[in-house]
Amino acid sequence: MSEIKIIITGTPGAGKTTAIAAISETPPVRTDTATTDELSEVKEQTTVAMDFGELTLEDDQKVFLYGTPGQRRFEFMWKILVQGGLGLIILVDCTREDPLADMKMYLENFSDFIAETGAVIGLVKRDMTDTPPLDEFYQALNQQGLMFPVFEVDVREQGDVALMIDALVSLLEYS
C-alpha cells in the first residue's frame, strides 16, 4: 500500500514546522538550516528540504505529514512532494504584505493536486493582525470557483492543527 500523506505548505515562517511539531507523535525531522539571505532578519532557521511528522492509526498504519520548504526557490520540489498525497493544508501568514496574493499563489501552484483532492486554508498569526478580513479570503476563493474552509488558527495549538486535518478528511469524503 502506498504511503498516506498530508501536505502542509505556506510562505517561509508561516508555521509549517510548528504545525507538524504540534501534532506529530515524533518530533518533526527537521531539515532546517540557518537562514542566509533576506529571511535571516526574520528567522534564524528555515526548512530547506521538508519537514516530516507522523500519526499512527489504530491498526498501526501511519499518516505522514510533510511540510514543503517555504521559499519559492524550492518550488520544483512541491510537485514531487504532493504525488499521492491525501490533500493540502495552506498556511497563510497574515502579517505578510499581501496574504491574499500568497493564498492565490499556492492555490495556483497546487491547482491540479487540489482539484483531485481538497484543501484547507489556515490563517495564522491572527493575534498580531485581524486583516485582511476573513470574508476577503472567501471572496478570493469564490472568484476562482473554489469553496474551501478558511480557519483562523494558532498552529502552536494541537487542537487547531487537528481541526484543519479533520476538516480536510471530511472534504475528501463528502465534497
Add this chain to the structure above:
Amino acid sequence: MKYLSSIGLSVKDENVLKSLIDLLGARMSEEWHYRDDVPADALLLDVDNPDAIATWKMRPETARRNTIAYSNSEPGFALTRRLAKPLRAAELIAVLKDIEQANDELAVPVVGSEATEVTTLADCVDRQGNGVMRLACGDREVVIDRSRQQFCSSESGESLAALLTLPLPEYQISTGADVRLPSEASVRWQDQKAVLWLVGQCGSHGKLLDGVDRNGLFRLNRWPGFGPVRPSHTVLSLCSLLSRKSAMGIADMREATGLPEFDIIAFINAAFLTGILDIQSGDVARPETGAAKPEVSTERKGLLAKIRSRLANPRT
C-alpha cells in the same frame, strides 16, 4: 367585540389611544376595546422604536396580523397599514374600519391553522431581529445584542450549549428596553456568531425555521467559525457536503450522509442564523450533477474514519 393592543408607544400616546378607543362607540360597526391580555384584532406598533420592532417580531404570526405602523415619517418598514404621529381620531377610525372590513371578507379566519407559532428557541431568536434579548433559566443567562452583533453569558462551552437546548417555555425571555444588562465590568462580550450557531444546533428541536424553504436547495457561502468548541463529525460532514458546487436539498443530504433529519435541520438552521447559508428555490431545474466526483470507496472511507478517530484521541 374587537380588541386593540399596542407595542412600544410612549405613555402619553398609549393614554391617548385608550381614550380614543373609549370614544369610538357608535362610529364603528363593532365594539372596540383596548386590551393587552387577549389576542388582539389590531395592533399599533411604534416603528420609530427599534426595541418595539424586536418585540413585535417575536410575536407569533397570528398576533402580528393587522399590525398598524405608527411613525413620525414614512416608515422604512413594510406594513400595509400606517398611522402618522400624533394620533388623530379620524385616522384611527379609518384604519380600524379597514381592518373590520378585511376580516369580514375572510369567510373563515385563518387564525391558528396555517400560521406558524414560535415553538423553539431557534424560531424565537430568528424572529427577534435587531434588538436585545435576554434568555434566563434560574441563574443561568444569555444576553444577545443583535444590533451590536455580540452576546454575553454566565455559561460557556458545553454548559452554554446545554442551556440553549431547553424547551422554549423553560426560559424567561425579555427583550428591548426590558432587558436588564449585566454590568459592563463583569461581562465579556463575544461575537454573536458563536451563540447563534449554538442556538441553531441546540435550539431547533427538529423544526426548520420559518424563513427556510423546506424544499429549497442549500449551499454554504463560507464555513462557520467554530470558536473553542470543536465541531462534530456530523457538522464537518455537512459543511463539506454543502461546499459542493451544486446546492443540495434535505433529502439529498440525508442520502449522502445517512444522518437523521433532526441533525440536518439543526445544521441548516444554524447556518441560516449565522448568515452563511445560500438558499435556492427547489423549483428551478436541478443542475446536472454529472461532473460529481466518483463515489468514495469503502476502503478509503475506512482510512478516513481511522484518521478521524486518531485525531479525536490526541496523544500527549
